[in-house]
Amino acid sequence: DTAVSQTPKYLVTQMGNDKSIKCEQNLGHDTMYWYKQDSKKFLKIMFSYNNKELIINETVPNRFSPKSPDKAHLNLHINSLELGDSAVYFCASSPLGVGADTQYFGPGTRLTVL
Amino acid sequence: KQEVTQIPAALSVPEGENLVLNCSFTDSAIYNLQWFRQDPGKGLTSLLLIQSSQREQTSGRLNASLDKSSGRSTLYIAASQPGDSATYLCAVRPGSARQLTFGSGTQLTVLP
Numbered sequence: 001d002t003a004v005s006q007t008p009k010y011l012v013t014q015m016g017n018d019k020s021i022k023c024e025q026n027l028g029h030d031t032m033y034w035y036k037q038d039s040k041k042f043l044k045i046m047f048s049y050n051n052k053e054l055i056i057n058e059t060v061p062n063r064f065s066p067k068s069p070d071k072a073h074l075n076l077h078i079n080s081l082e083l084g085d086s087a088v089y090f091c092a093s094s095p096l097g098v099g100a101d102t103q104y105f106g107p108g109t110r111l112t113v114l
Numbered sequence: 115k116q117e118v119t120q121i122p123a124a125l126s127v128p129e130g131e132n133l134v135l136n137c138s139f140t141d142s143a144i145y146n147l148q149w150f151r152q153d154p155g156k157g158l159t160s161l162l163l164i165q166s167s168q169r170e171q172t173s174g175r176l177n178a179s180l181d182k183s184s185g186r187s188t189l190y191i192a193a194s195q196p197g198d199s200a201t202y203l204c205a206v207r208p209g210s211a212r213q214l215t216f217g218s219g220t221q222l223t224v225l226p
Contacts, residue, residue, distance in 0.1 A: 041218045042216060042217075043205075043214075043216040044216070091156060099165055101145075101165075102160050103214065105157035105159075106157050108157055
């Protein structure tokens, strides 16, 4: 299936741990994004990568570090997890050129920090 | 700073009703506006995209309008069905930047 996929779907961990969330898209898109959806359902952009290059880096703690090994993957690594990091994290992708305005979202990763 | 507000936060209607969801944004200098649908435990699905130069877009039973000067958009759903139950999110793309600014959504329940 062509899609944006994320792993894991659920992640429960203790404060202070380091964890990673993986994202892959097989749509051939050039741009990928990470969004955070908090408990009030607000979705906020965290990062955007275009062809493996960081183009958007909103004000997020530097404990969050995106890694793009190739243009089909954008992983999110989080160090020293805090309670406030609990949220649903969505990966998305979009093409350049025609259709660039539409972003395709993954199913989300629900992170719970205890 | 762009802010997007959606009213109401939750809406419950009987099947077959026509309904309107509202979205407002504070900065009218937008590139486009999109409506998404989010089902529990799933990602977002793009429903309609309106460019800043357009007034409305239609897809099946859905019609989205845009009044950029007043900072408002509406999503009209005709003849609602239980399968329409979901959270509907409005998002604007500000100018040349590609990231989206989202509202907090309207949770719609269509009762059979």
